[in-house]
Amino acid sequence: MTTSHSKASEAPAPEVTGAYAFSPREIVSELDRYIVGQREAKRAVAIALRNRWRRQQLPDDLRDEVLPKNILMIGPTGVGKTEIARRLAKLAQAPFLKVEATKFTEVGYVGRDVESIVRDLVEISIHMTRERLRKAVRAKAELNAESRLVDALVGANASQETKDKFRRMLRDGKLGDREVELELQDSGGMQMPTMDVPGMPGAQMGMINLNDIFGKAFGNRTRKRKVTVEDSYDLLMAEESDKLLDEEQVVSEAIAAVEQNGIVFLDEIDKITARSDQRGGADVSREGVQRDLLPLIEGTTVATKHGQVKTDFILFVASGAFHLAKPADLLPELQGRLPIRVELSALSREDFKRILTEPENSLIRQYRALMGTEEVELVFSDEGIEALADLAAEINSTVENIGARRLHTVLEKLLEEISFTASDRGGERIEITPDMVRERVGILSKDADLSKFIL
Numbered sequence: 429m430t431t432s433h434s435k436a437s438e439a440p441a442p443e444v445t446g447a448y449a450f451s452p453r454e455i456v457s458e459l460d461r462y463i464v465g466q467r468e469a470k471r472a473v474a475i476a477l478r479n480r481w482r483r484q485q486l487p488d489d490l491r492d493e494v495l496p497k498n499i500l501m502i503g504p505t506g507v508g509k510t511e512i513a514r515r516l517a518k519l520a521q522a523p524f525l526k527v528e529a530t531k532f533t534e535v536g537y538v539g540r541d542v543e544s545i546v547r548d549l550v551e552i553s554i555h556m557t558r559e560r561l562r563k564a565v566r567a568k569a570e571l572n573a574e575s576r577l578v579d580a581l582v583g584a585n586a587s588q589e590t591k592d593k594f595r596r597m598l599r600d601g602k603l604g605d606r607e608v609e610l611e612l613q614d615s616g617g618m619q620m621p622t623m624d625v626p627g628m629p630g631a632q633m634g635m636i637n638l639n640d641i642f643g644k645a646f647g648n649r650t651r652k653r654k655v656t657v658e659d660s661y662d663l664l665m666a667e668e669s670d671k672l673l674d675e676e677q678v679v680s681e682a683i684a685a686v687e688q689n690g691i692v693f694l695d696e697i698d699k700i701t702a703r704s705d706q707r708g709g710a711d712v713s714r715e716g717v718q719r720d721l722l723p724l725i726e727g728t729t730v731a732t733k734h735g736q737v738k739t740d741f742i743l744f745v746a747s748g749a750f751h752l753a754k755p756a757d758l759l760p761e762l763q764g765r766l767p768i769r770v771e772l773s774a775l776s777r778e779d780f781k782r783i784l785t786e787p788e789n790s791l792i793r794q795y796r797a798l799m800g801t802e803e804v805e806l807v808f809s810d811e812g813i814e815a816l817a818d819l820a821a822e823i824n825s826t827v828e829n830i831g832a833r834r835l836h837t838v839l840e841k842l843l844e845e846i847s848f849t850a851s852d853r854g855g856e857r858i859e860i861t862p863d864m865v866r867e868r869v870g871i872l873s874k875d876a877d878l879s880k881f882i883l
């Protein structure tokens with residue numbers, strides 16, 4: 429790792445998006461739209477996000493001193509830890525990555541690999557930035573794509589009049605099924621393999637540069653492809669927008685977004701404490717992984733193939749159940765870097781009822797919408813929902829507590845038959861009653877062995 433300041437970090441910070449202007453209270457109420465309960469955790473992440481905005485308002489010298497207060501979420505599986513962090517990132521339009529800390533204890537991993545977290549985050553950010561910038565050039569790209577399509581349909585040398593005629597037909601959607609031959613970028617085939625050289629951060633860079641050189645030497649290969657006019661739209665739009673994008677700008681904005689707004693969710697942090705180290709053997713020592721993670725969280729500079737990335741202001745949200753280990757079993761330095769502790773509670777039957785019905789994207793809404801596409805109306809009676817919540821809570825207590833994930837498995841089983849036959853049942857109205865819940869799922873749950881596999 430180097431400590432020099434990267435060029436990208438001197439790039440202007442990404443513009444402060446609307447989401448940052450939200451107060452913590454507003455952020456919490458936004459999270460409330462998707463996640464039931466867990467007030468403490470929502471408040472903590474809301475403050476962390478607002479602090480980023482506050483930091484941006486400070487004079488330069490002070491701004492560089494203010495480091496994010498990282499968060500440790502403690503709570504059983506499936507109670508909303510990841511979901512809160514993911515929703516927060518979405519709200520902030522921030523690059524977000526979830527990674528299991530235990531991944532780095534697996535055989536074959538070497539210490540430096542924790543830096544792949546930053547590399548992956550940069551890739552995600554480039555993708556997001558490109559999508560955002562593509563929108564900005566959309567109108568121009570649309571015109572260019574249309575011209576290319578018209579040329580492909582009537583030939584580049586056709587008269588303006590003919591071209592205008594086809595352009596009108598295109599706009600009226602009259603040529604959707606027509607096949608056309610297009611010269612498109614050949615995206616596959618030229619990728620050179622990349623590899624990490626252990627102990628040499630940034631070694632990947634060399635390989636990729638070779639790739640760039642070969643890519644340029646052989647030119648960006650194109651290939652003729654036959655597609656329908658309808659299918660050509662997305663392909664041409666992607667190519668034409670990218671032509672209008674300044675690749676350097678995409679990369680520098682993406683890196684700035686990672687440095688200023690990135691959020692990393694480090695799951696299973698409790699499993700890399702010494703106390704949970706019972707297997708020993710070939711696994712990289714868990715404490716070793718904590719030591720590797722420390723510089724990332726404390727702030728360092730990581731070499732990626734797109735340039736240097738400072739990690740100082742990335743927000744880390746670590747999470748774990750801490751059934752066996754305690755937060756105090758983490759390395760003291762790491763504990764110090766995760767100063768905000770929040771506990772998430774296990775979910776009750778009442779919570780399940782609310783999770784089924786309240787969130788805007790609740791499972792019930794999703795299934796109703798899916799069946800709606802087949803003209804099948806699914807109706808969940810209040811009693812039916814009660815029965816589902818009861819059953820999910822019961823299976824969690826008898827088989828294994830997987831939190832709200834249980835609702836997914838129970839609903840999937842309940843609706844399997846309907847889902848399979850829905851295409852032939854257009855126009856029907858199907859009510860989910862407690863009897864149906866008991867018959868289709870309740871019976872399975874009575875058999876502990878069976879439910880282990882099926883539910």
Ligand SMILES: Nc1ncnc2c1ncn2[C@@H]1O[C@H](COP(=O)(O)OP(=O)(O)OP(=O)(O)O)[C@@H](O)[C@H]1O
Nearest residue numbers: 462463464465505506507508509510511783832833
């Ligand atoms: N409080 C909640 N409100 C609404 N949905 C929830 C809640 N808790 C969990 N879910 C849903 O359950 C699923 C799993 O939740 P999530 O991924 O947040 O679990 P987690 O707590 O991070 O567990 P793990 O540590 O195992 O990753 C998601 O689909 C999520 O939407």
